[in-house]
Amino acid sequence: MIRFMDLHSINKRFDKEFIKAYTGFLASGSYILGDEVDTFETNFANYCGTKFCIGTANGLDALILIFKAYIELGLLEKGDEVIVPANTYIASILAIIHAGLHPVLIEPDEETFNISPTKVEDAITWKTRAVMAVHLYGQLADMNSISELVKKYNLLLIEDAAQAHGAKNNDGVKAGNFGNAAGFSFYPSKNLGALGDGGCVTTNNLELANMIRKLSNYGADSKYVNAVKGYNSRLDEIQAMFLNIKLPFLDRDNGHRTEIANTYFSKISSNKIKLPNFSKDGDHVFHQFVIRVDNRDNFVNYLNKKGVETLIHYPIPPHKQKALKEYSYLNLPITEKIHKTVVSLPLYPTMNKQDVQKIIELINTY
Ligand SMILES: Cc1ncc(COP(=O)(O)O)c(C=O)c1O
Structure with a gap:
């Protein structure tokens, strides 16, 4: 069987480094918010080109904490509308709801599966305060147009970059560095995956970064001094350790993914299949x-x-x-059509060429 994804083969490439680092981790006696988290936050901020990175327990929490932090800072309030693409993974929408805000679900662009700038503009009301751009399946949303729109209407721009570590535009600007803040997930199957749950927020805003850091750690300004009603959502030290080892190989892995995608793209010739739309390097x-x-x-x-x-x-x-039944009345035919027709093919950095070739042949004889 050609598996959809082989996480073991992805991680076993690093087993010696993992074991060596684990010995140091064990000996450090520092298992929460230690040097590994510090180092990862610095390295991932540098990688994304942002001033700050704050580790969180997972990607959903990263997004929730961004919204909660803006509420604490008085820039958002309960009930404010946030525009979000209707075809995203449910986590993007749950983050808005869990922060007490109101998601406004809009149809995506059918070619790219990403948020459509014209439809964003159509959906703006006097209650709209933010737009959430999701870089779905790893492809950057049209950030130039969306950035212009949020400027024109004075809205916050939040990126859900959970699927897009390292995606960059022609000017080299990376996912996580377009909006006011971005949420990333390090769920094991992500392009940069931990060996358990993990996430982070990237931002260039010091005040926001400080508030997210506080909120993620019981609202504490310093140990046992609590300034706001916070949560416990910290990036685990041992996950940060794995991520520190894997981050230097993210671009190489993304390169392998792109090679496989290019092979699928150039060799799948069946006219029963619609290939994804991507153009910019x-x-x-x-x-x-x-x-x-x-x-x-x-x-x-x-x-x-x-x-x-x-x-x-x-x-x-x-x-x-069922979880979002209050939105079931919405008329979203493009979204529904997408959900009825999409199929994801196996693609991961350690996949071998013969398997890719076999899949192509099978599709072409379908
Ligand atoms: C688009 C998107 N947003 C948010 C999340 C949430 O991330 P996590 O699973 O780490 O909570 C995911 C992860 O599955 C995702 O794909």
């Missing part, structure tokens, strides 16, 4: 390679029978999930 880091196909069940069963595992990102759109 580096603006897509292929967290997922998402194709579209009518009669999806048939296609997925065919590949499965031939020994290829696929996944669907995502089978049910957020507004049709």
Whole structure:
């Protein structure tokens, strides 16, 4: 079976470094917010080109804490509207809801699956305070147009960069450095994945960074001195240790992902398949390679029978999930069509060329 993803093969490349670092970690006796977290925050901020990085327990918390911090700072208040693409992973929308804000779900651009600037402008009301741009599947949203819009309407711009570590535009600006703040996830299957949960916020705003740091650690200004009603959402020291070892290889891994994507792109010739749209070098880091196909069940069963595992990102759109039933009345035909037709093909940095070739041949004879 060609598996959709092989996390063991991704991580075993680093096993010697992991074991060596673990010995030091164990001996340090410092297991929460120690040197590894400090080092990672510095390194990841440098990597993204931002002034600050604050580790969090996971990507969902990173996004929630951004909104909660803006509420603490008085720039957002309960009930404010945040525009978000309707076809995102549910976490983007949950973050807005858990912060007490109101998500306004809009249709994406059907070609790129990303937030559509014209539809953002159509959705702006007197209650809109922020736009959340999600770099879905690893492809940068149209940040030039969205940045102009948020400037014109004086809105906050939050990036959900959970799937886009290292994606950059033609000027070299990376995901996490376009908006007021960005949330990243280090869930194991992400382009930069921990060996457990992890996340962070990147920002260039000192006041926001300080508030997020406080909120993530019980609202503490210093040990046992609590300035605001905070949470416990810290990046784990041992996960930071793994991430410090893996970060220097992120660009190389993204390069491997891009090579595989280019091979799929140039060699899949079946006219039953719609390939993803990507053009600019580096603006897509292929967290997922998402194709579209009518009669999806048939296609997925065919590949499965031939020994290829696929996944669907995502089978049910957020507004049709029971958890978000209050949004089920929304009329979002593009989103619903996307969710009915998308299929993600296996693509990960340690995937071998023969498997890629086999998948291409199978698709071309479908
Ligand atoms: C687009 C998007 N946003 C947010 C998240 C949340 O990240 P985490 O799973 O680390 O909480 C994810 C992760 O799955 C994601 O794909």
